[in-house]
Amino acid sequence: MLKFLTARESGIDSPVVLRRIESTKRAYSLELSKHRDVECVFYGGINSLDIDPVESRYLLSGTVSGTLHIHDLTNHSGEVKHTTKAVCNVSRSNTYKHKHSVETVQWYPLDTGMFLSSGTDRTLKIWDTNSMKPADEYEFSGIVYSHHMSPVATTHCLVAVGCHSSTLKLVDLKSGSATHMLKGHKKSILTVRWSPKNEYLLVSGSEDNRVLLWDVRSSKGSLMSLDQFNGQEVPTFLSACTAHSGNVNGMSFTMDGLHLVTSGTDNRIRLWNIETGRNTLVNYGKIQNETRKGLQFAVSCWCKSDLIYIPDEYCNIQVYEMFTGRKIDTLRGHLQQVNCCVFHPDYQELYSGGNDRNVLIWEPELDGSYDNYLKERSSKKQTQSRSFVSRIAATADSWSSDEET
Numbered sequence: 524m525l526k527f528l529t530a531r532e533s534g535i536d537s538p539v540v541l542r543r544i545e546s547t548k549r550a551y552s553l554e555l556s557k558h559r560d561v562e563c564v565f566y567g568g569i570n571s572l573d574i575d576p577v578e579s580r581y582l583l584s585g586t587v588s589g590t591l592h593i594h595d596l597t598n599h600s601g602e603v604k605h606t607t608k609a610v611c612n613v614s615r616s617n618t619y620k621h622k623h624s625v626e627t628v629q630w631y632p633l634d635t636g637m638f639l640s641s642g643t644d645r646t647l648k649i650w651d652t653n654s655m656k657p658a659d660e661y662e663f664s665g666i667v668y669s670h671h672m673s674p675v676a677t678t679h680c681l682v683a684v685g686c687h688s689s690t691l692k693l694v695d696l697k698s699g700s701a702t703h704m705l706k707g708h709k710k711s712i713l714t715v716r717w718s719p720k721n722e723y724l725l726v727s728g729s730e731d732n733r734v735l736l737w738d739v740r741s742s743k744g745s746l747m748s749l750d751q752f753n754g755q756e757v758p759t760f761l762s763a764c765t766a767h768s769g770n771v772n773g774m775s776f777t778m779d780g781l782h783l784v785t786s787g788t789d790n791r792i793r794l795w796n797i798e799t800g801r802n803t804l805v806n807y808g809k810i811q812n813e814t815r816k817g818l819q820f821a822v823s824c825w826c827k828s829d830l831i832y833i834p835d836e837y838c839n840i841q842v843y844e845m846f847t848g849r850k851i852d853t854l855r856g857h858l859q860q861v862n863c864c865v866f867h868p869d870y871q872e873l874y875s876g877g878n879d880r881n882v883l884i885w886e887p888e889l890d891g892s893y894d895n896y897l898k899e900r901s902s903k904k905q906t907q908s909r910s911f912v913s914r915i916a917a918t919a920d921s922w923s924s925d926e927e928t
Contacts, residue, residue, distance in 0.1 A: 546825040549871035549887035553842070555856040559598075561874075561882040564609045566590055567624075569876025571819055572865040573638075575630040576674060579869045582607070584876060585625030585640055590614055593652070594882075596867075607884075611655055619657050621646065626667060626817060632674045639682065641667040647684055647694065661694055661701045665711070669817045673717035681739065683725055685712030685817075691727050693739065707735050707745045713772045714817045718797070720780030728771030733764070734785055736800070747800045749785075751793065767791060773818035777829060777845070778868075784822060784831055784845070788812055792833065794845060805848040811836035819863035821873060832873055834861035840875055840885075856883050 567588035574596075575581045582594040591613040598605050613620045622644040631637035637658065641647040643666045649659040665687025672682045681703070684692040689710055693703035710730035718724035725737040735745040749766040767787030775784050782803075783795045790809045793802055810833060812818060820833040822845070829845040832854070840854040840861055859878035866873055873885035 543825055543827050546823075546871050547827040550823045550826050550830055551851060552888040553852070553854060553871075553873055553885040554888045555854070556884040556886045558604045559607065559884050559886070561594055561607045561884060562609050563881060564592055564612060565880045565882075566615055568859070568862060568878035568880060569882060570624060570626055570816075570862050571628045572863050572874055572876050572882070573629050574865055574867055574874070575635045576632055577630075577635050579867065581610075581630070581635055582865075582874060582882070583628050583630055583638055584882060585621075585628040585642070586880075587624040587878075588615060589621035589623055589625055589642065589644070590617075591620070591625065591628065591640055591650070611652065613650075613655055617655070619648075619655075621648070627669050627671075627819075629670065629672060632672060632676075639670060639672065641670045641684065643667070645686075647682065649696065659696070659699065663692065663701075664688060668712065669714045671715045671717055673722050674719055676717070676722040678722065679739070683715040683717065683727070685715045685727060685729075687711045689729070689731075691715065691725075691737070705737055705739075705745070707737075707748075708733065713770060713815075714774050716774045716776060716783075718780045719776050719778060724780075724797075726774060726776075726783060728766070728774050728785060728787075730770045731765075732767050732769060732771060732787070734766035734771055734774070734783075734795075736797075749795055749800055749802070751802050753801050753804075766793065766795075770815065772812070772814060772816065773820055773833075775820060775822045775831075777822055778824040782845075784820075786810070786812055786818055786820060786833060788814070792831065792843070803846075805846065807831075807843050807848045808850070810841055814862075819865070821864045821866040823866055823871065824868050825871075832864050832866065834864060834875070834877075836860065838877070838879075840864060840873075854885055856885075857881065 565586050567586045569584050571585045573583045584592045592609050593611040594607045595610045621642045625640050625642040628640045636652050638650050645663050647661040648657045651658045663686050669685040680696040682694040689708045691705040694701045708729040712727050712729045714728040716726050723739050728734045734749040736747050737745050748764045750764045767789045769788030771787050773786035785793050792807045794805045823830040831843045833841050835841050838857045842851040857877040857879050861877040864875040876882045
């Protein structure tokens with residue numbers, strides 16, 4: 524690290540190089556935090572997490588009991604060891620809460636004053652953060668498995684909604700219309716994602732094993748269907764032009780929007796080149812994934828080689844190098860199945876939620892000197908406290924009052 528600091532100081536390297544090196548070091552060394560935890564206010568398993576893109580400060584979560592929670596990730600205590608407190612809740616007693624499980628939550632991309640949630644009660648709700656009441660609500664004919672709003676859109680305000688129906692719905696928040704539909708899938712749509720670079724590019728994954736790319740400006744159907752065999756001869760027992768040999772239940776773009784990572788119930792992860800639509804054929808091995816609902820996994824950013832953090836069926840989070848498929852680590856800490864995880868882009872930290880009703884913080888590994896620093900700091904505080912008490916006792920008025928004489 525000293526070499527990179529010297530190169531930056533002398534002007535040999537740009538700030539981007541130093542940031543990439545440090546981000547890579549942090550992302551590759553995550554471990555369960557020893558000094559921070561998240562206040563447990565959850566009434567059921569956590570299905571979805573999101574960090575606000577404006578300040579990267581607030582953690583939004585949705586649970587199987589229909590409740591919503593917001594935690595402030597900023598340390599206001601001044602102590603190294605602290606608990607991240609909940610600042611807002613949509614509790615079980617709230618009349619506006621979801622009647623059933625919340626499947627997806629997302630912050631409004633431009634302002635923390637609004638967020639979105641959807642779930643198995645067939646509704647998409649737009650929330651006012653200040654009042655914690657819905658500003659708008661949309662009802663669909665089937666379970667809402669996933670929704671997503673473009674993080675870069677400037678000309679439209681569309682929310683893509685994947686439902687039990689085979690039709691992809693588009694909700695326009697400006698007009699309040701929910702009549703836009705994209706037809707192409709044959710079964711339920713489990714996951715949807717907008718490109719982080721192209722505001723018109725949308726991707727959807729379905730129970731029909733297909734991943735479709737859409738340009739929402741076109742009414743002629745999807746741009747393409749991703750093919751796991753890249754146009755080669757297809758085995759007779761498999762359907763042609765499918766992305767997976769099972770339901771597609773998870774997707775995530777890389778930060779630059781050039782690649783897409785997908786997961787399926789065929790226990791496979793696949794990496795796609797978005798420009799060509801080709802399967803890169805990176806082999807990650809088998810990862811147990813039999814969940815029918817959407818699976819939220821995370822992809823790192825600002826790293827020299829990005830990583831994929833994906834939950835498995837055994838209460839763990841598997842870590843893979845994106846472009847080589849090499850397994851880096853297994854993060855163990857949850858007591859029951861992990862449903863979701865989200866990567867913090869500024870601190871290279873990971874937050875995960877599961878059926879054990881806990882949100883865990885995974886932070887870069889710290890050496891023993893940090894623990895020694897904490898012990899010394901604690902010891903110093905205790906010494907100062909005892910010294911202060913002694914000074915008070917030494918200067919206390921020990922004379923008798925006139926009334927006692």
